[in-house]
Amino acid sequence: MDKETAEFLAKHPYIPTKFIALDAETTGLEAETDKIIEIAAIKFDLLSNDHPVFESLINPAVKLPRKITNITGITNKMLVDQPPFAELAHDLKAFIGDLPIVAYNAKFDKGFLDAEFANVGIVLNNHYHCALNLAKAAFSLPNYKLATVAQHCNIQLDEAHRAKADAIAAGRVFMCAAVTLGHINEIKPKSAFGKPKGADHKAYPPNEDGKLYGQTIVFTGELSITRAEAFEAAAELGLEIKTGVSKKTDYLVVGEQDENLVGPSGISSKQLKAQDLIDEGFDIQILDEDEFMELTKG
Structure with a gap:
């Protein structure tokens, strides 16, 4: 050494x-x-x-x-x-x-x-x-x-x-x-619940050279990153950001939910609709934050 x-x-x-x-x-x-x-x-x-x-x-x-x-x-x-x-x-x-x-x-x-x-x-x-x-x-x-x-x-x-x-x-x-x-404790404290903070999805148009250009994404729940950071990462991939789930949705990113907002099930209406559409045969991928970050990796 x-x-x-x-x-x-x-x-x-x-x-x-x-x-x-x-x-x-x-x-x-x-x-x-x-x-x-x-x-x-x-x-x-x-x-x-x-x-x-x-x-x-x-x-x-x-x-x-x-x-x-x-x-x-x-x-x-x-x-x-x-x-x-x-x-x-x-x-x-x-x-x-x-x-x-x-x-x-x-x-x-x-x-x-x-x-x-x-x-x-x-x-x-x-x-x-x-x-x-x-x-x-x-x-x-x-x-x-x-x-x-x-x-x-x-x-x-x-x-x-x-x-x-x-x-x-x-x-x-x-x-x-x-x-x-100065340490290797990689657990980041979660922020307090609240409505996801501010970003206009229309301000993040999809990158036409992105690997997922032509597909759409929706977010629900609290993430450890800001909505602006999430929107920027999604737009860079070429994804079009939508506010609601539909038959044209390709990805739904699910963060942690506040039961005061979504009820005791802990599942948002967006996720319930996505699951219903999946049951009908539509190809929607439901991702947690880690899976979304993996999608954006590199």
Whole structure:
């Protein structure tokens, strides 16, 4: 260990000297039904400055949606000769060991890993750190896409939405945010309930070059980011922001609800209408805030 690293670790003893930075690319957003198509795990070893990599494309045994190819650049042809997750599960588990895992939007990656490992009888009990939540606590930024936070931390991210590049960036963002905060408690206190604060959705026209241009999105409930931040992120994706759910809605983002506003069910009228339309066969994706942030990542 060189002198500079020794001084860094002495100054920031709360940062793990060894951890796994991980990212999974997937066929969709639902861990119960969608599959991992690419996995990367980077073993950050700050003691030796050696960072081994485990990475692989994965054959999900299902056709890859076009929108995922548009986001990641990964095609069905690239996956057809790749191993299924079951074939590499034991090697991945051995590589991770009992080290803490860092991911950007850890809830998302953990959900998929738990589901995939469960299919082969493996339980992963490692502790997770969420670099996204840590970044939200550390920095005041217009949005918290991985690319935005990486740029703020002067971290290079050349191939966003590919597992290795995103995993490396997540690990470095984690350290940058931890140094800024002086701790690694990534839980951001929730603000008090109230009506979502102010932003005119009409002031955020969809980006015609966005990857989801031509689709629509609706928000309901309290998010940890402001409505303006949410609208900006959605518009950048090319999404048209609407105030009400209809048959033309593609995404509904559901935040935490105030029962004083929506009643004891805790479910807003927008979500109830979306669920009714889904039952009728309309393709509306209901996302929580973490899933929305994953959609905007990179």
